[in-house]
Amino acid sequence: MVQKQKILIVDDDENxxxxxxxxxxxxxxxxxxxxxxxxxxxxxRNWEPDLILxxxxxPGMDGYQVCREIRSYSQTPVIMLSAKGEVxxxxxxxxxxxxxxxxxxxxxxxxxxxxxxxxxRYQGQTTEKTEDDEKKVEYPGLSISLxxxxxxxxxxxxxxxxxxxxxxxxxASSPNHVFSREQLLESIxxxxxxxxxxxxxxxxxRLREKLGDHKSWRFATIWGVGYKFEAE
Numbered sequence: 001m002v003q004k005q006k007i008l009i010v011d012d013d014e015n016x017x018x019x020x021x022x023x024x025x026x027x028x029x030x031x032x033x034x035x036x037x038x039x040x041x042x043x044x045r046n047w048e049p050d051l052i053l054x055x056x057x058x059p060g061m062d063g064y065q066v067c068r069e070i071r072s073y074s075q076t077p078v079i080m081l082s083a084k085g086e087v088x089x090x091x092x093x094x095x096x097x098x099x100x101x102x103x104x105x106x107x108x109x110x111x112x113x114x115x116x117x118x119x120x121r122y123q124g125q126t127t128e129k130t131e132d133d134e135k136k137v138e139y140p141g142l143s144i145s146l147x148x149x150x151x152x153x154x155x156x157x158x159x160x161x162x163x164x165x166x167x168x169x170x171x172a173s174s175p176n177h178v179f180s181r182e183q184l185l186e187s188i189x190x191x192x193x194x195x196x197x198x199x200x201x202x203x204x205x206r207l208r209e210k211l212g213d214h215k216s217w218r219f220a221t222i223w224g225v226g227y228k229f230e231a232e
């Protein structure tokens with residue numbers, strides 16, 4: 001019997017949370033609801049969900065703090081939900097380690113599509129290990145393995161979210177190739193991702209902060225076009 005993917009829904013609006021659960025359970029996901037941040041952290045540790053839908057506006061501990069706490073020990077994918085539409089809110093959520101961001105109200109089909117897309121990529125962390133042991137790119141001082149979702153910088157493991165890992169591997173696999181923001185959005189987030197190109201900028205910024213530059217490679221900005229992984 002195939003084990004259902006587990007989705008933790010963190011939202012203090014009981015009606016919205018139950019509606020989201022209904023949509024997901026129809027698609028054969030298992031769900032649990034946490035009405036506040038403290039409960040969410042307990043459920044995240046004890047239930048070990050495969051993905052977390054996290055509302056920003058929560059009583060007590062807000063979604064940003066919850067995301068920060070979860071990222072301190074886990075790379076479980078997080079999709080943030082909020083009625084806020086300001087760029088600042090979206091960027092802050094992504095910088096804290098969220099993998100995606102959806103504004104309320106959202107279409108149920110889009111929500112399910114986003115969850116499925118992120119879940120497929122996250123599941124690839126385990127299924128691809130036995131299928132292909134060669135999904136690896138190496139440069140001086142840098143080893144990137146998509147097979148086990150690991151990045152080693154000068155002998156030290158660097159923690160990455162699934163989206164950061166996929167973006168890094170994708171670009172490093174095609175050194176010196178210039179990608180537009182739109183190409184990177186489509187390749188990493190999928191055709192059904194409705195985000196804006198600022199999402200790419202935020203992820204590139206995080207990768208630069210985590211990896212720094214090396215004399216043999218770096219992330220280069222091509223003004224007016226996009227980005228490339230520049231390597232000798």
